[in-house]
Structures are given as structure tokens and as C-alpha cells.
Amino acid sequence: QVRLVESGGGLVQAGGSLRLSCAASGRTFGGSAMGWFRQAPGNEREFVAAIDRWLGLSTDYAESVKGRFTISRDNAKNTVSLQMDSLKPEDTAVYYCAARDVGILTRSWNEYIYWGQGTQVTVSS
Numbered sequence: 001q002v003r004l005v006e007s008g009g010g011l012v013q014a015g016g017s018l019r020l021s022c023a024a025s026g027r028t029f030g031g032s033a034m035g036w037f038r039q040a041p042g043n044e045r046e047f048v049a050a051i052d053r054w055l056g057l058s059t060d061y062a063e064s065v066k067g068r069f070t071i072s073r074d075n076a077k078n079t080v081s082l083q084m085d086s087l088k089p090e091d092t093a094v095y096y097c098a099a100r101d102v103g104i105l106t107r108s109w110n111e112y113i114y115w116g117q118g119t120q121v122t123v124s125s
Contacts, residue, residue: 002026002114004097009119012087016123020082022097022116030054030075033105035112036082038093038121045109048095049082053103060105065091087123094118 008020020036035050049071052058056073070083080097098112106112 004099004114004116006095006097006116006119009095009121011122011124014087014089014123014125016087017083017085018087018121020084020095020097020119020121022080022082024078024080024099024114028075028078029080029099030078031103033100033103034071034073034080035098035100035105035107035109036071036080037096037098037109037112038091039096039118040093043093045096046093047107047109050105050107051080052105058105060107062107084121087121089123089125091121092123093121095121 003025005023031053033052036048037045039045050060051071068086073080096118097116099114
């Protein structure tokens with residue numbers, strides 16, 4: 001059974017940092033592109049960041065987080081992480097980890113087939 005489990009969410013003041021982690025089990029994801037998405041109440045699911053397979057030489061970020069968030073992967077641990085710095089109240093959302101079945105990254109949520117249950121990030125002003 002394939003599972004993605006996010007951790008690291010919480011409450012932080014504006015300007016602070018959080019590091020989200022996503023632990024995969026049931027199969028290895030070294031050859032898969034991985035992504036982070038978020039959804040705030042009343043909003044649609046939104047692309048945050050993605051990283052391609054293996055060495056993760058290619059990454060992509062939403063304009064709203066570029067320069068503040070960093071996605072990375074550790075294939076030996078079967079994990080992907082999202083370092084979030086200079087957090088803003090508008091970053092408040094449930095953050096989801098997702099994995100594709102192929103190695104090319106994409107911003108389209110419907111091209112990711114494995115999803116975690118989400119972790120809440122709340123940024124206070």
C-alpha cells in the first residue's frame with residue numbers, strides 16, 4: 001500500500017519558517033516527480049512547488065512562493081521536503097504532498113496520482 005505522510009505543519013508568526021516533510025512508503029519514488037500543493041478554505045487547490053526525479057535538478061515554484069520556499073528530496077530516505085521561509089499570512093492553508101508515476105514535474109494537480117492527507121500551516125500576522 002502506497003502512502004505519503006506529511007509532517008511539520010503548525011502555527012508560526014509572519015516572517016517565521018517551517019519545514020514540511022513528506023515520507024513515502026509502499027514503493028520508492030526516486031524515479032517520480034514530487035510536488036507540494038496547498039488549499040485554503042474556500043479556495044481551489046493551488047500548486048506550490050515541484051521537483052523532478054532522481055537528483056531533482058529541475059524545480060518549479062509558484063510565483064507567490066518563489067524565493068521564499070525551497071523543495072528538496074532525499075531518495076535514500078524516500079522523502080521530499082519543503083522549506084518555507086519568510087512566511088506570510090496568505091500562506092495559511094493545508095499543504096499536501098503528491099507524487100507522479102513519471103519523472104517529469106508538472107503544475108497540474110490532476111497529473112499526480114499519490115497524495116498525502118495534508119498538514120495544516122497557519123501563519124499569524
